[in-house]
Amino acid sequence: MKTIWISVLILAxxxxxxxxxxxxxxxxxxxxxxxxxxxxxxxxxxxxxxxRKSIPAPTAIRPKxxxxxxxxxxxxxxxxxxxxxxxxxxxxxxxxxLKSDVDFGGVFAALNDPKFDLVAGPQPELWKSPDPNRLRxxxxxxxxxKFAAIIYPTKVTEPVAGGxxxxxxxxxxxxxxxxxxxxxxxxxxxxxxxNSDSVRSSFRRIDGMSAAGQAAVKDDLRNNLQAAIxxxxxxxxxxxx
Numbered sequence: 479m480k481t482i483w484i485s486v487l488i489l490a491x492x493x494x495x496x497x498x499x500x501x502x503x504x505x506x507x508x509x510x511x512x513x514x515x516x517x518x519x520x521x522x523x524x525x526x527x528x529x530r531k532s533i534p535a536p537t538a539i540r541p542k543x544x545x546x547x548x549x550x551x552x553x554x555x556x557x558x559x560x561x562x563x564x565x566x567x568x569x570x571x572x573x574x575x576l577k578s579d580v581d582f583g584g585v586f587a588a589l590n591d592p593k594f595d596l597v598a599g600p601q602p603e604l605w606k607s608p609d610p611n612r613l614r615x616x617x618x619x620x621x622x623x624k625f626a627a628i629i630y631p632t633k634v635t636e637p638v639a640g641g642x643x644x645x646x647x648x649x650x651x652x653x654x655x656x657x658x659x660x661x662x663x664x665x666x667x668x669x670x671x672x673n674s675d676s677v678r679s680s681f682r683r684i685d686g687m688s689a690a691g692q693a694a695v696k697d698d699l700r701n702n703l704q705a706a707i708x709x710x711x712x713x714x715x716x717x718x719x
Contacts, residue, residue, distance in 0.1 A: 512602050515610035519617040523600040526562075527571045528661035529628065533564075536632040539652050544665035546716035552624050552657075557718045559655065559711060560623040564630045566590045572599020580631040583696040585649055585703060589629050593619045625664070625718065627711060628654040637673055637695050646673035647695055649703050653710055669710045671702040 506514070516523075533539075550557070563586050568576040581587065593616045598604040630652040637647035650670040656663055677691075677698045712719055 508608060509602065511610045512605070512608040512613075515613040515617075516600055516602065519613055519620075520600070522617050522620045523571070525658055525661050526567060526626075529626065529656050530567050530571045530573065530576075532661065532663060533628065533630065533654060536630060536652060539630070539654070539666055541668065542663070542666045544655060544714050544716070549625065549664065549718060550716055553718060556622065556624070558623060559625050559627040559715070559718050560620060560658070561589060561591050561627050561629065562594060563587065563590050564628060566594055566597075567628055570594060570597050570599065572601060572604050574599075578631060580634050582634040582636055582647060582649070582699070583692075585634065585696065585700045586629060586631045586651070588700050589704060589707065591619065620658070624658060625715075626656045626658055628656065629707065630654060637699075639691065646675075646677075647699050648672035649699060651703075651707075653707065653714070655711075655715065665714055667710055667714045669703075669706050671699065671706040673698050674702060 562570070565577045565581075565587065568574060593612075596607075596609070596612060597616045598606070602608060631649065632652060633648075633650040635648045638645040648670065649672075650668065653667050653669055654663060655665045673695055677694050708719060
């Protein structure tokens with residue numbers, strides 16, 4: 479019986495058959511599967527590249543009100559925004575040289591849609607670890623959304639602690655909402671957050687912060703920023719999140 483089963487498994491992978499299928503039912507070599515996934519995701523790559531090119535320098539961005547009723551109607555039963563940070567956007571479009579160093583301990587990086595964290599540009603050589611499944615999942619997530627919110631950080635001030643004094647950290651960013659159908663910028667608003675007063679108790683007041691205090695500050699600032707972004711997005715879009 480063992481011999482029969484082994485024979486069946488071997489025959490299933492012979493070149494005379496359809497061949498062994500790799501990731502999620504797609505046949506071919508790893509390079510072929512990656513090339514196929516990139517080609518399938520071309521609409522996503524093209525739209526995100528158009529969005530990236532249309533974003534001006536932070537100093538040139540101005541507040542712009544959202545067309546709330548139009549957005550709510552278009553979103554229908556899926557009132558969600560695809561959230562990407564600026565650094566994730568330039569990574570996806572293959573323009574990592576444009577990455578911003580405005581961050582503090584990954585405060586902004588944690589705001590990415592997790593399906594896009596490791597997605598690279600539209601050329602196989604840009605992928606450190608080619609993963610067609612990851613790209614297909616990201617493309618499926620993209621297709622499920624009508625709008626994208628680009629989180630563009632502009633300033634991060636690190637907290638300062640020493641002696642008996644404590645200056646809280648702060649973070650500031652623009653929220654830019656685009657319609658994915660045509661990469662049009664619909665609206666823009668600024669958001670900011672700072673550390674809570676409660677983190678004071680996490681500090682060693684002599685010789686700066688302890689390791690535990692540093693971690694607490696980073697987590698606190700990230701949580702406050704996420705809350706501020708959620709609130710601002712819902713306010714400016716009339717309920718999208």
